[in-house]
Amino acid sequence: MTTAPSHRRPRGLAVWLIIAGVIGWIAAFALTLEKFHLLENPGSSASCDFSLLVQCGANLTSSQGAVFGFPNPLLGLAGWMAPFVVGAAILAGARFARWFWLAFWAGMAFAFGFVIWLISQSIFVLSTLCPWCMVTWLVTIPSFYAVTLHLFRAGVVPIGARGRATASTLMGWTPLLTILSYIVVAVIAQARLNWIAEVARLFGL
Template identity: 45%
Template sequence: MSTAPRPTARPVGFAILSILLGVVGWFASFELLTEYIKTLQSPSHVPNCNISVLVTCGPNMGSWQGSILGFSNTIIGVSAFVAPIAIGVALLAGARFNAWFWRLYQLGLLGGFVLVCWLQYQSVFVLGTLCPWCMVAWVAMIPLWWSGLAHPYATGAIPLSLRGRRFFRSLNSWIWVIVLVNFFIVAAIAQFQLNWFAEFTRG
């Protein structure tokens, strides 16, 4: 009889979530990139995300905030959202990553989350607009960050003390509550500043 250790269960839920959120974020970034290119080709082009004066992506794409590295932020999104898709697929295939890999991935997620928070601030308080495709990318990035923060510690992929692991297991069980609170805070700030609810209910 074999005495080889029994492999731990694959994190199917986390993997599928990573893939789905990565696809959503990638698609939103791709749509923005496509509209940005069309605008460059034809300045008279009206992007498909220009719904109203408040809900529009034109000012965002044309602002310096939309190209903080000297090129369109959409290129960052199209490139970066591939990572959670690839990691999710690898996990479903049975891949196991070392602690240093998860820390590197978390660093990337943190960078994406900070960028999204900064763009939210710029959209609401500086540009005064809500870009539909940007908001879709935000919806993908926020749960990617919170789930990616807790999962490696909760599962032991990044070693911790017993007390630390228990804390992250508890945190992991509350992830969707944290995500919903994060969404609510963003929506509430946008409502107080821009009164977006009146825009959507105006008939």
């Protein structure tokens, strides 16, 4: 395979992609099991249903839970293998062609956009916070940021020397960008659903 425009092997990104892939796949697997349980036992509750607000069942049985005609978790089971494989390949010494990075980026962008849409549907339409869904949100957001900034700093996306330098600097701020994104979602959810009071109630606080 040809090498993307001069850049060193991104070991940090590779490790994160492996971690995110494992966590995301576990969440998708758990949701798939919950979906099977609900299909086999109509009228029952999912094990992650803790209250009307904190639950998985409403999300899994809604139209938003099967956007493409099949349960969304199946997308996760297949999709989260990609970051894991890419991360492992980088650590093994693989160097990918520009077209490969762009295709991978497109996949991450789709996942990010889909998650943003699901967050909006969960908060504003279903009025629920699905625990395993939120695990998926937690790993998708930083994964998209990290891949995007890497492609900018590596010159895979041609943005000029200054742009690459800026992306390289921002790469170190990915954790902060991620936390800020979490805060935005948390604030919106609090304003709409008052989740803090619900969590306090569940824990008897």
